[in-house]
Amino acid sequence: MVVRRTLGLSYGFHDASAALVVDGVLVAAAAEERFSRQKHDPNFPALSVRWCLEKAGVAASELDAIVYHEDPAATFTRVLASSLAGFPDTRREFVAGLKVWLGKKLWVRNDISKRLDVHPDLVRTLRHHQTHAAQAFLGSPFSEAAVLSVDSVGEWETAAITHATYEGGRPALKPLARAEFPDSLGLVYSTFTAFLGFVPMDGECSTMALAAFGRPVFADEVRKMVRLDPEGLIRVDQDYFNFRNFYADPFTPRFLAALGGKPRSFKDRLPFDCLADGPSEAPADMNFYADVAASIQLVFEELMVGLAKRAHESAGSANLCLAGGGALNCVANASLLKQPWIERLYVPPDPGDGGASVGAALYGDALQGGRTPGKVGYGPYTGAAFDETRDAALLPHAKPGRYRRFAVRGWQPRPGETWTSERPADFGAVIEEAAAAIADGKIVGWCQGAAESGPRALGNRSILIRPDRLETARRLSTQVKLREPYRPYALSIAEEEAGKVLSLTKAVQTPHRWMQLSAPVRPEAQASVRAAMHVDGTTRPQVCSREDNERYHSLLKAVGRRTGLSAVLNTSFNESGYPIVGTPLEALAMYARTAMDLLVYNGLVVRKT
């Protein structure tokens, strides 16, 4: 029997990652940031590659193909053409672009071949949006689907519609329509993100969160800037934007005049709070930013629905797969699933460029040998797992008092604090202990098995509290996560009880299970999940079944036996600005620095006494 081993790589822009597919099965996928501890690490994912190969027991010399997520030559022509088109205003961009492209990025196949010591013929490249389409379709449970990918920019493409099917067991991705740079919906959203004082390509979720506090009073202005186009999918009026010199100066005078305000400095505090008891009173100048966020969010949703409709019609499919950074917008995803013409929606666990390595590996593998259509290809738990015994041996030497000066601002350990740790023989006892602490209003760090790939923590690298306790959530925000108060928390709920809390328009599908949709909370249930709810009465749920995650589901049920609702507020196990924790030592370091009360790592339970 021939074994095929395909490594997928995505790096060079942001969120570098590696994925390994063996005979059609995704065996490992992880972002480099989880190992290098540098958030959105864009560099060659050396550590993730090593981990992927070690996990599968494969040597680099045994790989049959290494597939890179984009075509560097085409990206370089775009960089060259766009920096020359704006000359001489873009001369700095031109010089900077030439240095990094001629110095490094253009030779990426050589770089890969050198680093892994593999034959050049084994190193292949795909088109970026082809990778996104593969990433969305090959993980989906569909045997045919319309695929919509929307991001900032690939080589030239900024959005694409693909009809995906299988022909003779091999995936066939037929491109139907595309938008090209500079007509980029993703970059429009990122420009607004920069205007609102967040970091573009990172703070888009903050823009979405802020939108719930505002009214879309500028929607008509935004509709003039970007609209659907029968030819090229998306048309952006370039008078408003400066995509050629995006990082230096993203706003044009016309853009600023249309909104009638100046960009928010990141130092200006946004006075919005999801956890406030009553409606929050904000000064007019801050309400302005919330209104701008609401306007771009509304127009983004309208355009995504328009693009999806076009995808549905041109592909003739009621199944929709979504990928690219645009698919991270869970409010827009919810408005897509509301459409009567979409029956089923699939978004891969990591739809952005972090998951592009998965798409590259799956597609590269399928091209060599075919793939069984019609089943979900992989779940979200494809990251690294660690054994906690070695790091746990350090615990008797821990001196919590000495970590005082490393503590997060706003919290100090109690004088004389000590840690006790135990390892119950039966995992049921671990679950009962964690559930009791959660029910008792404690903040519980919960790490189990393999890490999630993608930006969401789905019960394997999570921090959990009761969803009905605002004070605990405030403590979590100020003494553990250092989270901006306008960003809402998410909810994990056992599937059996999801109907009690959420009003869902369609049957539960993977986007409901992987926190990819926002969903309205039933009015009668709002008090019971108040801390995990946004100001507009929605939450971003993880509907968890026993099959999804057995240990986490058992924990939810154990919480339910104590509180009457099998649900917890679930937030990722990291401090703001840092990647999600991986090893037990990283989890312990955060436990030491913050007000977290209980830490569970696999079978190990640590508490502060």
Place this chain on the structure above:
Amino acid sequence: MTSSAKGRPWYAGFQLVGGAAFGVAKDLRSRRMGGLIPVMIALYMAGIVLYFINLVSPLAPFVYSLF
């Protein structure tokens, strides 16, 4: 990581670097920007010159500090 039958032959760098340079020309032409090809060739030449200067230790700082 060890070399094998599928390992990297000595000419790999030439093959891949040449392939990438050729890929750019092909993409420019397909986008009706063939006029930029001479610009590209000039840039490659400059790159090659810098590459060789960079190999001479006393001169290398003049090159790598540019990047």
